[in-house]
Amino acid sequence: MSLFHRLPPVFRALGAQALAFAGLVALARLGLRFPPMVWLLAQATGAVFLSRFAALPFRWLLIQAALPFLVWAAWGLGLPAWIYLALFLVLAAVFGGGLLTRVPLYHASRDAWKKLEDLVPDRPGVRFVDLGCGFGGPVAHLAKARPDATFVGVEASPFTWLVAWLRCLPWRNARIRLGSLWRTDLAAFDVAYAFLSPVPMPALGAKARREMRPGTRLISHSFEIPGETPLRVIPVKGREGARLMVWDF
Ligand SMILES: C[S@@+](CC[C@H](N)C(=O)[O-])C[C@H]1O[C@@H](n2cnc3c(N)ncnc32)[C@H](O)[C@@H]1O
Known part of the structure; x- marks a missing residue:
């Protein structure tokens, strides 16, 4: 190519x-x-x-x-020229993070949030990361449901990050970082969750294999890692075929 x-x-x-x-x-x-x-x-x-x-x-x-x-x-x-610049900046702030990685902004359903809750190991101090956390729905829900665990969201689009950051402010065990999921070291987490698109999945699979420690868990919403059979597949409400795929390392 x-x-x-x-x-x-x-x-x-x-x-x-x-x-x-x-x-x-x-x-x-x-x-x-x-x-x-x-x-x-x-x-x-x-x-x-x-x-x-x-x-x-x-x-x-x-x-x-x-x-x-x-x-x-x-x-x-x-129209005055500044309108085009302003529109471009607004779109970049909301969608820019996923432009190069070809990951749009859409959201897991509340049903998916509930089912994610069951996939967070039941022991205190567990660390969970949402790679590309969007408006922070899953992080806020999980942080409220599990005050004994820490939930981190990483988001590359500035406006989307700001919404997630504000949404998670009430939860002391939730943190929202502005940055790239590719610069997030997965070794620091017990559970990594991602709802991205088919495009980055091979690279995400390779990153998880490199960085995730034994005994940790990767969850992908709807998108497979080519060549890796998930341990569990849990259907969730949402678009057709919406499901959580679970790999344990
Ligand atoms: C489909 S949304 C998922 C939102 C949320 N995780 C959920 O399950 O509802 C994917 C998000 O990933 C973000 N994203 C895409 N590429 C990223 C990257 N390289 N680093 C961080 N965030 C990224 C997009 O901006 C978008 O907000």
Whole structure:
């Protein structure tokens, strides 16, 4: 796989748009003149064509086709430039943490929180980490249910982290850290829980095998670690196929 193909889809998509745009600028410099709609169509067609080379999935091709027209429409609104910067910053604050690792923000159900409670070993001083804790629902619930254990959430998106931090303030045994799960040493925990996406699971499995101590537990919500059969699979309410997978080291 080339270096380009290993880039996250968002960068491949931007690369395809930029290349298509560069091609059109070259044509304009040669003196070609067309109505704006033709330029937009050419930009969309070029970007979709290049996106196929960039191995982007079908839904990205639809986004690539629509993007030039949406940009044109937004331009026509005459909005001040700072609005785009502000929107970008808000989106980055909420979703930025998962952009590169391709992990969106969504939440485990209350049923999953309850079932997680049963998976925290019943001895005082247990340390639990939620890798990518979102708005902190599981950490807050568990910290309230188990005052004898410590619950840590790690979250990479600043706004999401702030919500989780505020939500967990009432619980002295809950801590929410702003940072990357990849920089969190799992050796410090008895239970590591993650609800991410299929993309980081091979790397998470390798990290857990490297760092987790014997007698500790890894729980993944809904996403498998390729090649690792879970010890237990517990269905939970939520999207279709929602389940907790448990591996004991
Ligand atoms: C699907 S949500 C899960 C929320 C929560 N753990 C739950 O079970 O309800 C995944 C979260 O992981 C965060 N995330 C993604 N990549 C991360 C990373 N490398 N380090 C820390 N957090 C990350 C995202 O910002 C998102 O809030």
